[in-house]
Amino acid sequence: MVALRVLGGLLAVAFVAWSAARYRRRQISRLSLLISGAIGLGVILLAVAPDLFNPVFELFNFQPRSGRRLTAVLLFAVIVLALLLFRLQAYVDQNERSIRLLVEALGAKEFDWDRARALPPGRRIVVVSPAFNEAGNVGEVIRALPEEVEGHRVVPIVVDDGSTDGTAEEAREAGALVARLPIRRGGGLALRVGYDLALALGADIVVSIDADGQHLPEELPTLVKPIVAGEADHVNGSRMLGYYEGGPLIRNLGVHFFSWLVTGYRATRADVLRELVLEQDQFWTSEVTIEALRHRARIVEVPVTFLTRRGGVSKKPKSLRYGWSFLKAIAKTWLR
Numbered sequence: 001m002v003a004l005r006v007l008g009g010l011l012a013v014a015f016v017a018w019s020a021a022r023y024r025r026r027q028i029s030r031l032s033l034l035i036s037g038a039i040g041l042g043v044i045l046l047a048v049a050p051d052l053f054n055p056v057f058e059l060f061n062f063q064p065r066s067g068r069r070l071t072a073v074l075l076f077a078v079i080v081l082a083l084l085l086f087r088l089q090a091y092v093d094q095n096e097r098s099i100r101l102l103v104e105a106l107g108a109k110e111f112d113w114d115r116a117r118a119l120p121p122g123r124r125i126v127v128v129s130p131a132f133n134e135a136g137n138v139g140e141v142i143r144a145l146p147e148e149v150e151g152h153r154v155v156p157i158v159v160d161d162g163s164t165d166g167t168a169e170e171a172r173e174a175g176a177l178v179a180r181l182p183i184r185r186g187g188g189l190a191l192r193v194g195y196d197l198a199l200a201l202g203a204d205i206v207v208s209i210d211a212d213g214q215h216l217p218e219e220l221p222t223l224v225k226p227i228v229a230g231e232a233d234h235v236n237g238s239r240m241l242g243y244y245e246g247g248p249l250i251r252n253l254g255v256h257f258f259s260w261l262v263t264g265y266r267a268t269r270a271d272v273l274r275e276l277v278l279e280q281d282q283f284w285t286s287e288v289t290i291e292a293l294r295h296r297a298r299i300v301e302v303p304v305t306f307l308t309r310r311g312g313v314s315k316k317p318k319s320l321r322y323g324w325s326f327l328k329a330i331a332k333t334w335l336r
Helices: 002-024 030-048 050-059 068-109 113-117 138-144 167-173 187-200 217-228 249-255 287-294 319-335
Strands: 124-131 152-160 177-180 205-208 234-244 266-269 299-306
Touching: 002 030, 030 050, 030 068, 068 177, 068 187, 124 138, 124 167, 124 187, 124 217, 138 152, 138 167, 138 217, 152 167, 152 187, 152 217, 167 177, 177 187, 187 205, 205 217, 217 234, 217 266, 217 299, 234 287, 266 287, 287 299
Parallel strands: 124 152, 124 205, 152 177, 234 299
Antiparallel strands: 205 266, 234 266
């Protein structure tokens, strides 16, 4: 027991000294230093003069030499760690949200507002395409979109998710309005930026489509028809009902296990979209549908074609990691 107290005391001294050094380098706040110092001092006193804590032990009836006091120390340590973890998580969530809002604001600021203001008036279907390093595919996707569907002008928006190639330039040359994010944050955040821009442009229907050529732009009329007809508020393009161009077996069974059920090709009425709470930065394809269900939207599935990537490199994680992350995103959206 003496050796354990000595080791604990030495580690506590080292911890306090390390915290003080980090504070001098402005790596932690004064509050963090005070918390670290209080914890370190408590451990040092427990190692040097444990009898000082007898009133606390006796309050909870932890008798000496029974092993219960050691258990009590461990219990108190777990409680302190839990409180520190809660505080850390609060800071992480706050910082995460601040970064997210900053990136979204910068993306909206870099949008082609001058070209957007020159658009002719009238009803609009805005097609949003998040894109990361899709210079070889995005132009073909944009050019294949119909100019008008059911009396609605089709307006493509490409949100460049911090690409390092010429994605933004290719999309703009093909006729899309472009917003460029300063850093890569994931397709979900890029989609949110595109949705906000679409609503700002007065869209009647907002469509999302992949920039890699896996969805057929020519099927846009099929996707939006139930909404135009007043039969649906939200439409999912289903490869289960349509055609799926298979690839290697491991690709079909692993990476695309969950995306077999949901695709990024979907359409939503603008007034419904405005009510949805979207927070996922990645693995977002299920979030829009779950939120639509939460708002009791009328949801319809239509058959669409799903092709293999036309070129470039897939941005999805590999097999089990993709499935696990997708499942977590679904659970987090459903439980919030």
